[in-house]
Amino acid sequence: MPYADVDENIKLFYTDDGAGDGPPLLLVHGWGADSHQWSWHIDALAARHRVIAVDLRGHGYSSVPETGNTPRMMAADLHVLLDRCLGIPQVVAVGHSMGAQVVSILAVEHPERLHGLVALDPGYGVTAEIARGFPKMIAGLRGERANAVAEKIDEWCTNAATPAVIRRWHKRRLHGMPPHVLAQAFEAMFMVPDAIGTCPAGDDYLARRRCPVLSIWADQGRASWEAGLLKNPASKVVCWEGSSHRLHEERPAEFVHLVSGWLRTL
Numbered sequence: 001m002p003y004a005d006v007d008e009n010i011k012l013f014y015t016d017d018g019a020g021d022g023p024p025l026l027l028v029h030g031w032g033a034d035s036h037q038w039s040w041h042i043d044a045l046a047a048r049h050r051v052i053a054v055d056l057r058g059h060g061y062s063s064v065p066e067t068g069n070t071p072r073m074m075a076a077d078l079h080v081l082l083d084r085c086l087g088i089p090q091v092v093a094v095g096h097s098m099g100a101q102v103v104s105i106l107a108v109e110h111p112e113r114l115h116g117l118v119a120l121d122p123g124y125g126v127t128a129e130i131a132r133g134f135p136k137m138i139a140g141l142r143g144e145r146a147n148a149v150a151e152k153i154d155e156w157c158t159n160a161a162t163p164a165v166i167r168r169w170h171k172r173r174l175h176g177m178p179p180h181v182l183a184q185a186f187e188a189m190f191m192v193p194d195a196i197g198t199c200p201a202g203d204d205y206l207a208r209r210r211c212p213v214l215s216i217w218a219d220q221g222r223a224s225w226e227a228g229l230l231k232n233p234a235s236k237v238v239c240w241e242g243s244s245h246r247l248h249e250e251r252p253a254e255f256v257h258l259v260s261g262w263l264r265t266l
Contacts, residue, residue: 003061004085006077013061014054014081018046022263023092023115026078027053030097030123031185032150032174034060037096040252048260052091054081056102058181069181070188071098071196075105082113089113092263096120096248097157098189101196107209116234116266118259119215121245123189124197124206125222131190131198138187146179153186157245166249203229212236214262216255218243234266 003011015035025045029037035053045051055062057077058069082088092115093103100122107114140149151174158167174182189197196202206226212234217223223239230237238258240247248255 006080020048022049028095028099069184092116094118141183
């Protein structure tokens with residue numbers, strides 16, 4: 001389970017499993033999580049694919065810089081990881097929540113790097129009405145009870161369908177996160193000038209993704225919104241109504257089945 005030097009100050013922890021004739025997969029976790037988020041899926045995916053699961057900067061076992069904990073810097077790290085450290089010319093990138101932002105930036109800035117993209121209840125498409133509450137949340141993440149604020153934010157990520165073990169895992173992970181990383185990453189997703197997390201601010205940028213995209217949502221309205229942005233004819237948008245933001249953890253076998261079937265069509 002190695003580390004990769006992607007910068008003189010940044011080491012990324014990653015695991016490298018599996019082989020097979022399918023395209024390599026890059027698994028990218030969400031805000032306040034780490035690559036253990038893919039423990040429900042790696043074994044099944046590794047039966048046909050080389051599977052790289054990485055801890056983003058500021059998360060998990062990777063380096064925690066004082067600044068630069070943003071989706072754009074995280075995407076730049078992944079480009080270096082694939083290019084210089086692993087020598088993998090092209091992958092299908094799978095991202096959940098903030099991870100879907102990260103891999104979407106990778107798709108736009110380095111289109112040659114992605115054979116395809118899977119976005120799981122992505123951290124974009126947020127309406128201006130919802131985003132009005134974000135400055136208060138960011139202030140809380142910079143306060144004395146940052147980890148408790150992060151836990152409160154995380155409550156919207158689950159519902160009655162979410163098993164207790166998933167709730168507990170994410171709660172424990174959030175309380176182990178460096179508060180400045182939580183604040184910087186959340187703000188960079190939605191509030192800075194080049195953020196792509198809100199609509200319509202991020203629409204034009206997301207429409208620049210040229211590779212096929214499989215997008216799996218828990219909300220039909222946002223699923224329909226993203227369908228209008230996808231240009232590649234091999235793209236597909238699915239809605240799992242009744243699921244929560246943790247949909248791939250709640251339904252791991254169905255997730256692997258759906259992704260595997262879509263990959264065979266590419």
